[in-house]
Amino acid sequence: MATKSLPGTPSWLGATNDQKALALLLEYGVLTRNRLGELSGLSKPTASQMVSRLEAAGLIEPVGEIAGSRGPTAMSYGVRRKLAIGVAIDVQPEVTRSVVIDAAGGDYPVVEDFHARSRGDKDAATELTGAVHRACAQAGVDPARVRGAVVGVQAAVNASTGELSFTDEMPGWPRENINTRLSADLGFDVVVWNDVKVAAVAEREIGVGKDLGSFALFWVGNGLGVAFDIRGEVLAGASGGAGEIGYLSAPLRAADLDPRARDLQDLISGDAIASIAQAYGVSAERFEDLLAAIDASNERDGMLTQIAERVALGIAPVLAVLDPEAVILSGPVGVMGGDVLAREVAAAIENHTRWHPLIQSTGVTQPPVLAGAACVLKERLTEGLIAAITRP
Incomplete structure (x- = not known):
């Protein structure tokens, strides 16, 4: 020996x-x-x-x-490129995105697989295996060389127990020991993150959060959430549920905007955005197509003003509890609204509260969840590659 x-x-x-x-x-x-x-x-x-x-x-x-x-x-x-290979994956209700990542920072194509909102016909292992194989095929990489995957999903993830919670969008996915079970099923290391929290990692690494001491990333899309970055650490909470703001009851003032809204999810996210757009004669079957139609509409600014009034109500409790240096608007709606939405949200908050926050649009130009998963995965691949140089 x-x-x-x-x-x-x-x-x-x-x-x-x-x-x-x-x-x-x-x-x-x-x-x-x-x-x-x-x-x-x-x-x-x-x-x-x-x-x-x-x-x-x-x-x-x-x-x-x-x-x-x-x-x-x-x-x-x-x-050497393609030396340590992994796949970053973003699982959303209407689309799954995946991209090959290597420790040397190689550039590989992003693959998008659009699907129906319900994925009950696919279990998690099948869905992720498909995403890995699609990404590897586009990158010219043998899937057998994949060492790991980082996955962003619309759910809270308890890092210590592997419990998946606060989700209605993940049929066919295990609710317990998720990392352990998926790693065993796929044959390599799989780490599942909440999508908003991993998007905050991207904002810290390559977005407008780089020079901030603290920020809250407010995500508006089909779902609603917030992530808190405190000096480079994303706050997970005791059970992984920090930032699940969509489950908060709608404030009294929300009745003026939407009397049917019971919680912030009802008030701000997918169906609410579709309702605002429909009032302007704008509609689409898929949510991403709806946002593209809003962006192209002559009534874009009017719709953004209405969206901003709702977003401001969701941001108010974040300001009262954490008072971050900045609130960064992200998610599909934040990306679409850009600086115009950020200005409208800031104005709405100042009109109705005592807060005078810095509201910024995201600085991440890539799909934010995929970009964050790529950041986490590259660090893990790098650490593994360095550790592989053993001290005899």
């Missing part, structure tokens, strides 16, 4: 340095040996040894030469 090297021995230091080098290449992309030595704080000979070991292990490859201002050209190196 092999013995494990002690810290400080040459073999242990070599593996530690290789992990550091790979982490830098994953972070910066393409580096020369000299630049790798500068960033790692190690000598040029040590940097050359790290590159040689990583290249021999099949983890990195030469990607081109860089001409220096003085002296000969230098070979640059990058992490």
Whole structure:
């Protein structure tokens, strides 16, 4: 039986340095040996040894030469593409999106599968397997190479127990031990997130939340929800149910807007948006088509004003409880409404409350849930790749 090297021995230091080098290449992309030595704080000979070991292990490859201002050209190196493969998946009531992700940051096509709102004819494993295979086919990747998936769904997810709750949109999906069961069914690591919470991850990483200490991401689409980011940590709650604001009773003032609304879900999300649009003569069978029709309508601003009045009522309790630096409007309606909707919501809040919040439209240009799942998955793939360099 092999013995494990002690810290400080040459073999242990070599593996530690290789992990550091790979982490830098994953972070910066393409580096020369000299630049790798500068960033790692190690000598040029040590940097050359790290590159040689990583290249021999099949983890990195030469990607081109860089001409220096003085002296000969230098070979640059990058992490091999398609080395650590996963699939990010966004499961919504009318569409499932999926995309291949690799640790090196490769660019792969997003695949969309539109379907009826009820998915009772498919169990979760079948649905996710289909999403994985569609993404891999478009990316030219063998599905057998997939190491993991991160999935965003319209449900609260208890990370400690795997319980799925607060959902009416997931027929055929397990309600207990969801990560464990799906990982066993698919044969690789599967992690399920609430869609709004994982969209907040994208907003922090690549959206307008990058420079904020705290923000609330208010999601309006077929469903309704809010996610709270506090200094880069998304608040999950004891059971994963933090942010399920759609289940709050509608406030008294909501009766002036919609006397039938019993809760905020009734007041603000899919059916409510469709009702507003119908009053302007705008309709469509699918929700995404409805939003496109609203966006193209000459009455767009009038509809956004009415939507903003409702959204403001949903944001008011968020301001009273957390008082975040900003509220970011996301979800299909937030994306469609953009800065116009953000201004209308801010005005409605200031007209009817004592709050004067910063309301911003999302800065994520990709489908937000898929983008957040990709961020989480890339980090997991990166950590796994680095950890695979074992210290003998």
